[in-house]
Amino acid sequence: MTDQSFLEIDNLTKRFPAPPGGEPLTVFENVSFDIAKGEFVCIIGHSGCGKSTILNVLAGLDSATSGAVTMDGGEVAGPSLDRGVVFQNYSLLPWLSALKNVTFGVRARHPQWSKAQVQEHAYKYLEMVGLSGGAEHRKPSQLSGGMRQRVSIARAFAIHPKLLLLDEPFGALDALTRGTIQDELIRIWSGSDQTVFMITHDVDEAILLADRILLMTNGPNAQVAENVIVDIPRPRSRTEIIHHEGYYKIRNHLVEFLAHRSRELAGQKADDGGRRTEPRTVRPALGGESEEEHPAAETKIVALKR
Numbered sequence: 001m002t003d004q005s006f007l008e009i010d011n012l013t014k015r016f017p018a019p020p021g022g023e024p025l026t027v028f029e030n031v032s033f034d035i036a037k038g039e040f041v042c043i044i045g046h047s048g049c050g051k052s053t054i055l056n057v058l059a060g061l062d063s064a065t066s067g068a069v070t071m072d073g074g075e076v077a078g079p080s081l082d083r084g085v086v087f088q089n090y091s092l093l094p095w096l097s098a099l100k101n102v103t104f105g106v107r108a109r110h111p112q113w114s115k116a117q118v119q120e121h122a123y124k125y126l127e128m129v130g131l132s133g134g135a136e137h138r139k140p141s142q143l144s145g146g147m148r149q150r151v152s153i154a155r156a157f158a159i160h161p162k163l164l165l166l167d168e169p170f171g172a173l174d175a176l177t178r179g180t181i182q183d184e185l186i187r188i189w190s191g192s193d194q195t196v197f198m199i200t201h202d203v204d205e206a207i208l209l210a211d212r213i214l215l216m217t218n219g220p221n222a223q224v225a226e227n228v229i230v231d232i233p234r235p236r237s238r239t240e241i242i243h244h245e246g247y248y249k250i251r252n253h254l255v256e257f258l259a260h261r262s263r264e265l266a267g268q269k270a271d272d273g274g275r276r277t278e279p280r281t282v283r284p285a286l287g288g289e290s291e292e293e294h295p296a297a298e299t300k301i302v303a304l305k306r
């Protein structure tokens with residue numbers, strides 16, 4: 001672990017035992033990477049390679065077959081208010097209103113706050129995601145899918161976790177809302193020392209938001225093959241970023257990986273004798289395949305953050 005790393009993922013492997021008459025499944029194997037405090041890291045890979053499983057292990061909601069995750073020097077061994085999760089399928093408490101879904105977490109985070117303080121804080125985040133004017137009193141079943149997802153995002157942001165874990169959080173949103181909430185996410189993240197780990201299938205979203213993008217090969221035996229640095233300064237705007245000279249270099253690199261190399265590299269068992277092997281670092285915007293070691297301090301593009 002370097003001085004800078006806040007989250008350390010060490011030789012993580014996930015295997016499922018063989019079903020009757022079948023073979024055991026190794027979803028991913030010996031996955032190792034670090035995330036520095038304040039970084040925004042996206043992970044991309046084809047369906048089934050194990051992205052959600054990794055995210056759930058980081059959240060403490062699932063356990064790996066072997067390997068370890070440490071955050072702030074302590075082992076992750078269960079859920080914590082220091083880690084906020086937004087899932088694809090919102091996972092709200094169905095018997096509570098949108099507002100109460102948010103206040104529930106805020107109260108747990110700040111037990112000393114008055115009811116008015118908790119409500120005010122929850123309203124702030126519900127308004128931020130565009131939910132007010134009465135919608136906040138409705139139960140999840142009375143909200144659209146996009147509205148439910150916004151409640152879920154407000155709930156995670158409102159507890160100010162040290163680590164935000166986002167599993168395709170914007171997938172169900174229309175393009176306009178998606179853009180607004182992406183902007184809000186960046187605004188909140190830039191003004192804090194929060195660290196974000198986000199799954200997305202959208203390469204443009206990843207380039208807009210991330211400091212770096214981890215690329216996974218196809219499963220089974222998936223690996224995190226590359227650590228792609230997004231060398232585009234912040235603040236970034238969705239209309240201007242496409243004119244940055246590095247934009248299409250990064251985009252083409254990601255698309256090429258997803259179209260070809262994710263498959264070509266798939267199924268290669270890690271032949272590292274159990275050593276910790278980090279993904280190779282690539283900086284497409286700085287000229288093609290430039291490669292270098294991955295010291296967390298170096299890749300911490302947080303200097304570009306504000």
Ligand SMILES: Nc1ncnc2c1ncn2[C@@H]1O[C@H](COP(=O)(O)OP(=O)(O)OP(=O)(O)O)[C@@H](O)[C@H]1O
Pocket residue numbers: 016025027045046047048049050051052053054219
């Ligand atoms: N309980 C289980 N038993 C056996 N296999 C499982 C179990 N749970 C998940 N898997 C398998 O683990 C693999 C990884 O699933 P995971 O949801 O982490 O992938 P993903 O990359 O997030 O996919 P997607 O992009 O579609 O959400 C899949 O092949 C899935 O079928």
